Amino acid sequence: MPKPTKGARLGGSPAHERLILANLATQLFQHGRIRTTEAKAKRLRPLAEKLITKAKKGDIHNRRQVLTVVRDKSVVHHLFTEIAPTFAERPGGYTRITKLGPRRGDAAPMAVIELVSEPMNAVRVGRTAPAEAAEAAEQGQTEAPAQESAAQEAPEAAVAESAEAAVPAEGSGETKA
Amino acid sequence: MAVPKRKMSRSNTRHRRSQWKAAAVALVSCPQCRSPRRPHTACETCGTYNRRQVIEPSA
Numbered sequence: 001m002p003k004p005t006k007g008a009r010l011g012g013s014p015a016h017e018r019l020i021l022a023n024l025a026t027q028l029f030q031h032g033r034i035r036t037t038e039a040k041a042k043r044l045r046p047l048a049e050k051l052i053t054k055a056k057k058g059d060i061h062n063r064r065q066v067l068t069v070v071r072d073k074s075v076v077h078h079l080f081t082e083i084a085p086t087f088a089e090r091p092g093g094y095t096r097i098t099k100l101g102p103r104r105g106d107a108a109p110m111a112v113i114e115l116v117s118e119p120m121n122a123v124r125v126g127r128t129a130p131a132e133a134a135e136a137a138e139q140g141q142t143e144a145p146a147q148e149s150a151a152q153e154a155p156e157a158a159v160a161e162s163a164e165a166a167v168p169a170e171g172s173g174e175t176k177a
Numbered sequence: 178m179a180v181p182k183r184k185m186s187r188s189n190t191r192h193r194r195s196q197w198k199a200a201a202v203a204l205v206s207c208p209q210c211r212s213p214r215r216p217h218t219a220c221e222t223c224g225t226y227n228r229r230q231v232i233e234p235s236a
Contacts, residue, residue, distance in 0.1 A: 100219050
């Protein structure tokens with residue numbers, strides 16, 4: 001049994017849905033960022049990223065496959081010659097969705113979907129920083145329980161000693177009485 | 178076609194309608210401009226999300 005596509009169904013028929021998604025992809029590659037509803041943005045992201053992956057391969061077969069979705073040859077040319085080289089080092093995650101809140105009129109949740117233009121270096125810094133923080137946290141945790149256990153042992157030992165000291169004292173008191 | 182057998186009493190109507198409640202919108206303060214905004218959403222006042230300019234500010 002075929003697995004249904006994730007996300008909302010768009011339009012009134014499968015053909016209308018394909019047309020909506022193709023138009024959205026064309027506009028995204030033409031303008032770099034588009035404002036649409038969250039549901040459409042979430043459906044568009046996997047399609048657009050697959051088209052960019054094809055554009056990165058760049059041969060005539062992949063170009064014809066992209067042309068079956070994006071019908072505008074000038075947009076496909078722009079995608080293959082200008083957009084794809086900027087993603088040469090990026091292993092996926094070419095688009096970004098930012099939520100904008102409900103639209104006035106029908107309160108539909110809106111979003112901006114855009115092609116990621118930032119360089120990859122910023123992301124690498126972001127990855128290394130949490131790793132260092134996690135290591136520091138692990139070290140802190142290993143030290144902290146050791147200190148706590150030592151602190152717990154010390155009072156217990158003191159209590160035990162005091163109890164032992166108290167019992168003989170009482171016993172001696174009784175013998176004296 | 179199924180039709181109601183009895184008139185709905187005023188009490189039942191009012192008990193049902195007493196459960197119509199509006200929920201307060203969850204808000205957090207924007208790290209950029211300190212104005213209240215919805216969580217996980219770009220700020221409408223300054224147009225930033227995660228200190229990155231996403232849209233032009235409305236004001």
